Amino acid sequence: MHNDTFTSKLPDQHPEINRETLNEPQYEAVTTVNGPILVIAGAGSGKTRTLTYRVAHLVSCGIAPERILLLTFTRKAAQEMLWRAGRLLNDSCSRVVGGTFHGIANMLLRRYGSSLGFGSSFTIIDRADAEGIINLLKSSLGLTGKEKQFPSKRVLINMISGSVNKSIALDDLVLEHYAHLSDHLDDILTLQKHYADFKINHGLMDYDDLLVNWKRLLEEDEEARREIGNRFSHIMVDEYQDTNLIQAEIVRLLAGEQHNIMVVGDDSQSIYSFRGADFYNIMRFPKVFPETQIIKLEENYRSTQPILSLTNNIIRNSTEKYTKTLFSRIEGDNLPKLYGGLDERAEARFVAKKIEQLHKEGTPLENIAVLFRSGFHSYKLEVELGTIGFDFEKRGGQKLTESAHMKDVLSFLRLLVNSRDNLSWNRILLQLDKVGPKTAQKITATIAAADDPFAALAAYPAAASWQQGLARLNGLFVSLQQESDTGTLFELTMQYYEPLFQQIYRDDYPKRQKDLEQLKGIMASYDDLQTFIDDTTLDPPESESSATPLTDRLVLSTVHSAKGLEWDVVFVIGLADGRFPHAAALVGDQWEEERRLFYVAATRAKKQLFLCYPKEMMSTDRRFKRVGMSPFLNELDRGVYQLIDSDPPGSSGYATSGSLSSSSFLSGKRRHRPKLSMEDLTVGSRVKHPFFGEGVVKKLTKPRTLDILFTRHGLKSLHLDYAKLEIIKN
């Protein structure tokens, strides 16, 4: 290749970037400047660091930093990477362009988008907005009703965005993946059509539109493509396994003819297929760019060998064949621990106590994380932590800007940058007393047809009962339109909104008020309203608790939100059947994705890993239900983890060894298992153990202790008080 111009050695003065700290393949990646590079690497192998090195190297070779485009999964990841690269090269990397696909799409569309027929005044809507529109359309099209089990708005928006991301027609998608809804196919298609029209008519763009239009821009606008191509000569993509088909196309188009492109990813960490991510993008990459150099990294720099043995064990059972066996040179004799609590509360208490203990022994709280499948799985733990008095930061779940009061305030501001945004109009009008859905819709329709929506609102013939409210609203807009300072805009809005706010949320407005205070702070740091609005949608600020300084705080997070991060000690909770894997995940692709999700969770741990599950859970109707442990735990080899029995012996009902298999307690009949005595058993009795399976009693050793030979697990010495034995035959 044309390497000659760029053979300069890496700068010696930078401690992080000499040959010793890089392993061989990474170094190769850094010094190969031309042509496509694909890095396939396992968890903890330093993929992201490799990208950083290359950025630093390119800059040191004289590539203008602003011509490097870095596409990462979260905006934070981009910031961090640029910061590190900048440190390597005395800050000359700060001009590198980095961000999420959606963020970059937004930037480019605002710059070049007019050629596609939409002006720069579009508003980005999030998932909740999309669901709101769907709901609105559902009722206006008369698609509700009991006799028709029409899919929920959440399922609908999943289907619509799924078909976009996978680039297949909606009817094919429904027939393939939502066959049980095929009766509603016509209605669903109608809805999709109306949804698309609604967005166009009201100047709204959802996450999918950003990508679709970016792709269109590159394909259809010759001039824009040339300009963008000139602007970015070197493209890099992190977490490539999480890209969808559209994103892969965008990457291909961006790479232009130079093919100066580098992507890194790990197929066993692909956990976003519900969003259209397709890890075959990685497999296809060498076909799209035939001169690709492939680099595989199998050494893990994060976790100890015992943790790696367990995580290797998890993906061993994966049906995909591209998985790797990672090895680590980091020593450690701490086996991952497995704990089964009686119920969720016991599980939460165990975790809280353990964290307290670790903290006393000197582990800072910020080096500990608790991970779970779904946002609400941590409720019980949050309560327990509260009683101990530990501060924590929760990630995942509902975002700050998704709460109703935040949307209310943002609606006013969104209208200032896009007065056609009828979703916001509707929201604001509904706040007025004596104005309900019907009236709001009428007003919105009138406004939408007018050239100047604000004037139309002022001229609208109001009924006497809400005339005053409307007048007040008009007054607000008159004063808002004369302002441009973001701080003042916020103040004015709050003056109007405050009384309504206290009325609408009279039960809990003090709590919500804190959020608004925080929004005020965030907003004041922006000069430009449009940027502020875009940012709050694309990268919502985290909720109130994370505003406090980041001192010694425990992290509670969904597994998805924990991606790419690491902690010394990691707890994975809620590893119960029906909870993790998620109950709706059927066998097949979805099942495999859940497994990879478990893999991602476990690989976050550097030194110590705890896997926990409740044996009993409350179901929706406040009844307790026995559950088994997650099938993914059942598959693990016995030797890769250690069972913990921290429950005091004698507290009946607490299993202290082994765990329940799903089948043995489903009947519920054995809830009050009579205690076995030695008289019940003799040498030769056949017994069944919930974990070890079937076995034969070989020897009665001490009082209440016996040796049993299990068919699958060999000879075990068990105590009658602890082991949950069932006599099959005496």
Place this chain on the structure above:
DNA sequence: AAGTGCCAAATTTTT
């Protein structure tokens, strides 16, 4: 047409 109160049902993950 708006507001209120009650009952039933649902409940993933995210840029």
Place this chain on the structure above:
DNA sequence: TTTGGCACTT
């Protein structure tokens, strides 16, 4: 625990 639908009242 929260949300949505429905019937009933204002």
